[in-house]
Amino acid sequence: MAEPRTLFDKVWDSHVVERLPDGTCILYIDRHLVHEVTSPQAFEGLRLAGRRVRRPDATIAVADHNIPTSDRRAGIAEPESRVQVETLERNVAEFNVPYIPVLDARQGIVHIIGPELGLSLPGSTIVCGDSHTSTHGALGALAFGIGTSEVEHVLATQTLLQRPAKNMLVRVDGTLGFGCTAKDIVLAIIGTIGTAGGTGHVIEYAGVAIRALDMAGRMTVCNMSIEAGARAGLIAPDETTIAYVAGKPFAPQGEAFDRAAAWWRTLPSDPGARYDRTVVLDAGAIAPMVTWGTSPETVVPVTGTVPDPAREPDEARRAQMQRMLEYMALAPGQRLQDVTVDAVFIGSCTNGRIEDLRAAAAVARGRRVAEGVRAMVVPGSGLVKQQAEAEGLDRILMQAGFEWREAGCSMCLGMNPDKLAPGQRCASTSNRNFEGRQGPGGRTHLLSPAMAAAAAVTGRLADVRELA
């Protein structure tokens, strides 16, 4: 009998073009998502070598990182950002790559629109020059971020040179408590295994708490796999996945869809499949989480306090904690719920989907953004924005005093005009709280959309469960 295989093993094996003598594999790539920041040098490389794009029909481009989230009909004011987007437009025209223009309703963050449009399919290999490509693993795709040289490699050959990753299973048992979400699950996981806990591994998320998540929640979990250092995150496709993909414009249709779904149903890990490492968490023990430091692993329940570096035995870690507290202007022992915020950001590839905006609006309904707090909501795509407006979420949020903006990466990384001023403190639904991530000197606390809305209306890192 054949050796039991994991989901990762199955997707990997079905994409190996050739195994080289030393074990390196030429891995076939089904979908290549391209954006403006990490592609210009790749296209330039093709041009200099006289190479073409091997599979334009497996490639799609969109601008997301750089673009303003205010009215864009007048174009992009910031010259360098404009050049990058114009360069992308020139490159896609020259190399015949399908492109979603900035003013198209389908434009949005590449990791939001991939699943939303049915470009990301179970069992496929998906790459993009962006580390949060792990998002698409929620569909049971092997999806990972690559550098620009590899973007060029995929454009030229439709393959990558890769060695197989190790398998890691993160099983989340039990039921999430009231007010807790997928974001709290993934922050708890990163807090448990650390930012390098997944290095060299692909994480498969399983267990009843993961099964119970909708696709948006699964994407939030897989999105932050890279924050645990993993090469990718995966969730086995099930009927929730198949129902989600059905009818999406770029997905297979009709009889072709049925054949695809029949294969997708064979992908879940076999009973007895071996994992190099297994971690088990109890969803019932997870509270709404919030980060206090400048690494996503520095996370505590919102009911907790800022840890004391003096209690850290390792000298290097102690020094790092002290630096974090200094940067974040927090004191050991301080209650997180007493920390006031200047800004709130709801959006990003982690939490910019319609379900996230509904969760934020549910908290904001009938309340007001606290005095002196700037709160912005940036839908993950034009289609998410349209849907939210059809549901009246925009009115609820704007009546509460939130800004309602156009789709893009925005204040997740502050490459466009949306950034924090030095010293400003932000409750953010994004994925990284590194120093200066949301603007030089800016201070980021990562949390869920509901928790971000709670922070907006109270002006502090509030426990959303107390607002119900």
Added chain:
Amino acid sequence: MEKFTTLTATAAPLPLANVDTDKIIPARFLKTIRRTGLGVHLFDTLRYDASGAERPEFVLNRKEFRKAQILIAFENFGCGSSREHAPWALLDFGIRCIIAPDFADIFHNNCFKNGILPVRLPRPVCEALMADAQMGGNARLTVDLSRQVVVRPNGEEIPFEIDPFRRHLLLEGLDDIGQTLQHAAAIDAYEVRLRAERSWMPAIAAG
């Protein structure tokens, strides 16, 4: 890509763990369509104060380390984003080799594509090398890729492991794409099989 064979150079000690790619090169400097010119922004917030003036205490601002070609750091170097601007900035500054206990995967991969050698050595060894490096220009390290050793100023040789395929590409300065295209027939054959076995997979056309 420039070959990497043997490098004898000053090493700069950066005794930090979890040096993320935002720290190596903040996002606001990614708005370039070129690979070069990023060295001036390397470690921007560590290197310059809010007014843009150099922080004299930062290692790469110290006279003896301005020409460093080796960097020594602690765990999980290069975590965070996939931006190849991180190795580009290091290379543009002049760094050709980074020694650390371990590296984040994507960054590690990106180094090899740019002729930068990432060397994994246990923490105590990195600490010893950092102590050597503190002596500045008087204490040059040698990194010999063909023999897979780091040579300390006292002559002690420290062996390191490296993936043989990547070692070969670095030693010869070979372009990955050229290597893969030698297997073009296998890619063609795979695509024929793919069209038969997963014929449901749609082609992408915008519009």
